[in-house]
Amino acid sequence: MTDMLLSPTDIKILQILQRDASISNVQLAEKVGMSPSPCLRRVKQLEASGIIRQTVALLDRRKAGLGVMATIQVRLQRHTEEGAEDFAKAMNDLPQIMSCWAMTGRQDFLLVALARDIESFGDFVTHKLLSMPNVRDVQSSLVLKEYKNQTAIPVGHLAGG
Template sequence: MTDLSLSVTDIRILQILQNEAGISNVALAEKVGMSPSPCLRRVKQLEASGVIRRQVALLDRKKVGLGVLATIQVRLQRHTEAGAEDFAHAMNDLPEILSCWAMTGRQDFLLVAVASNIESFGDFVTHQLLSMPNVRDVQSSLVLKEYKNHTAIPLPKAI
């Protein structure tokens, strides 16, 4: 299913689920004006098609002891497809890394990372990232204050 084949009802379901992933099927069906069985079928179709990748609980990182949030720019020594793929796969094994993007420009990758405190962040950068064989250098920036951190993506307006 592509974005062109999303019905108005699909869009409304997605808008609600982005903000209330834990909503019951009965409540969701009521909000979109459907009976529960067809609504559940629609949600399952959206999941099967990959439009809904997964539903998660969003945690407050500070309340679980992760007071440091940082962006990290990484440059690799060797710019080969295999080297980039190896680095990207390694990031999947590091729980401190929340996001990893291959980039254009001076840096090869942009990471978002969390840590409990500045010392643990420094240890992570020094002992994990900088010790990787293909990493040339890293530059990190600490987040001072979050003004916006949303996961909902903009969807076409439901009629």
């Protein structure tokens, strides 16, 4: 998919939808200078190609009662493919984990977690993460203030003509 080239109109559609996917097709068509039917066809093609993976609503974590955000570095005891896969699968089952990445360097995984408060975060780390069989140790850092947290990815480099 990295070799995919898109028209300038496709790029504009993607940029607009990443800012507001709830925009009507008529409004989207107006913004990109198309009539609604061809615009909808373009969006459907972008979905079929997989470049549009899904459409979601983004929630405000604080208004949802999740005041604590933290990054967590995890080191495993056994560095096997099976051990890493088992850990990653376990992370998918934990609602507190927003992101999970396998990493190079000192840590094996980097997690982003949410919790109601410091106490519930501490309980999560102590009773969930540290009790997992292959977890060697964890280091967490609390987010003090968000300066940038965006979901839109750059797409200008996909322009083909």
